Amino acid sequence: MKFILRHKLSILYGISLAVLLLVLKWLEIKFIIYDHSLEIYIGAIALLFTGLGIWLAIKLTKPKVQVVEKEIYIQQNGDFVFNEKAFEKTGMSKRELEVLELMAKGLSNQQIADSLFVSLNTIKTHCSGIFFKLDVKRRTEAVEAARRMGLIP
Amino acid sequence: MKFILRHKLSILYGISLAVLLLVLKWLEIKFIIYDHSLEIYIGAIALLFTGLGIWLAIKLTKPKVQVVEKEIYIQQNGDFVFNEKAFEKTGMSKRELEVLELMAKGLSNQQIADSLFVSLNTIKTHCSGIFFKLDVKRRTEAVEAARRMGLIP
DNA sequence: TGCAATTTCACCCGAAAGTATGAGTGGAAA
DNA sequence: TTTCCACTCATACTTTCGGGTGAAATTGCA
Numbered sequence: 001m002k003f004i005l006r007h008k009l010s011i012l013y014g015i016s017l018a019v020l021l022l023v024l025k026w027l028e029i030k031f032i033i034y035d036h037s038l039e040i041y042i043g044a045i046a047l048l049f050t051g052l053g054i055w056l057a058i059k060l061t062k063p064k065v066q067v068v069e070k071e072i073y074i075q076q077n078g079d080f081v082f083n084e085k086a087f088e089k090t091g092m093s094k095r096e097l098e099v100l101e102l103m104a105k106g107l108s109n110q111q112i113a114d115s116l117f118v119s120l121n122t123i124k125t126h127c128s129g130i131f132f133k134l135d136v137k138r139r140t141e142a143v144e145a146a147r148r149m150g151l152i153p
Numbered sequence: 154m155k156f157i158l159r160h161k162l163s164i165l166y167g168i169s170l171a172v173l174l175l176v177l178k179w180l181e182i183k184f185i186i187y188d189h190s191l192e193i194y195i196g197a198i199a200l201l202f203t204g205l206g207i208w209l210a211i212k213l214t215k216p217k218v219q220v221v222e223k224e225i226y227i228q229q230n231g232d233f234v235f236n237e238k239a240f241e242k243t244g245m246s247k248r249e250l251e252v253l254e255l256m257a258k259g260l261s262n263q264q265i266a267d268s269l270f271v272s273l274n275t276i277k278t279h280c281s282g283i284f285f286k287l288d289v290k291r292r293t294e295a296v297e298a299a300r301r302m303g304l305i306p
Numbered sequence: 307t308g309c310a311a312t313t314t315c316a317c318c319c320g321a322a323a324g325t326a327t328g329a330g331t332g333g334a335a336a
Numbered sequence: 337t338t339t340c341c342a343c344t345c346a347t348a349c350t351t352t353c354g355g356g357t358g359a360a361a362t363t364g365c366a
Contacts, residue, residue: 045195046202053206057214064216071223073239073302093312106294109353121315128354138322139353140293141259246342262323274345277324284324291352292323 083150090133090149097151099126104143104152227303236303243286243302250304252279257296257305 087097102112113123127139136142146152227236240250255265266276284290287298299305 042195042198045198049199049202050206050209053203053208054210055206056203057207057210061211061214064214066216066218068218068220069223070220071225071242073298074224074226075301095313103293104297106289106291106297108291118313119315121317122313124354125314128356131354136259137354138259138261140256140296143293143296144257144259248343271343272345274347275343278344281324281326290324 080153081150086149087151090151092130092133096126096130096133099123100130100142100146101152103127103130103139104146227301233306234303239302240304243304245283245286249279249283249286252276253283253295253299254305256280256283256292257299 092100098116099112102115107115109123109127110120113120116123130142131137131139134142134145136145143152245253251269252265255268260268262276262280263273266273269276280292283295284292287295289295289298296305
């Protein structure tokens with residue numbers, strides 16, 4: 001069933017061609033026309049006008065535009081205060097905090113590297129430092145911990 | 154000039170018909186076919202396949218997708234309230250939400266699997282579903298998006 | 307100027323995450 | 337009863353992450 005739905009148009013077109021051939025066969029019997037050049041000629045006409053129809057439809061019909069509304073959720077929490085004390089307690093450097101913030105936004109190490117114009121290896125090093133200082137193992141854990149400590153909103 | 158531009162399509166179609174007639178005439182001379190039913194038959198074929206072409210084109214042309222971004226503001230006042238509407242809009246299942254919550258706590262896929270007493274592969278499948286429905290690529294991104302939408306605290 | 311901390315980068319390797327595809331099961335709806 | 341969907345699990349593969357280690361370059365401060 002899936003196959004039929006997926007190839008609906010191909011199948012329909014195939015059927016159309018089959019019908020055309022049948023019509024031609026019928027004509028052959030009807031008029032006892034054995035000159036095959038007529039069949040070829042009719043086929044050419046059919047193709048030509050199919051093309052014409054497609055061209056006409058494309059030119060005449062207004063371009064179909066499907067408007068998709070994408071909702072963007074924006075959180076406005078002005079009540080975030082950076083916990084300076086907690087930050088100092090971790091012993092994190094400024095650069096590490098920068099990386100942590102980008103990490104919390106969901107960026108990959110490569111994206112963070114590109115944002116800060118440094119190499120991927122550098123970001124990895126910073127990550128290791130962050131994980132060590134926050135006493136965590138994974139980036140998601142780090143983000144969770146940092147949020148609880150008030151280092152990021 | 155204006156007239157030509159305005160009636161471009163009509164003119165072209167007229168020309169097409171004229172060409173068809175000429176072709177028919179040429180055939181009449183060429184094959185000395187005096188049976189007018191053939192002309193009628195060819196005309197019918199032409200019309201039929203023009204229609205087929207139009208129908209095909211209409212069916213085949215994909216609507217251009219235009220994404221309109223709609224901003225939704227959420228005010229966060231201290232304590233967390235679950236955004237039911239946003240949740241329904243994502244189309245996520247209950248199970249996926251469960252996985253998302255554990256994910257946001259910083260658990261690894263294996264830990265989530267152990268918590269929910271299912272296999273690691275199952276969690277991976279759920280993760281893929283979550284990422285698709287939240288339109289993100291990574292777990293950290295998913296957590297960020299879910300938090301903004303008010304799905305998790 | 308010299309030292310310490312920070313920042314930068316590199317390489318290797320294993321673990322974890324994520325993709326793609328297919329499939330089986332049970333419950334609810336049509 | 338059939339169909340649909342959520343949930344489950346699997347295999348195979350690619351990409352990203354993170355650990356370990358070492359080492360330049362830079363910066364800030366004594």
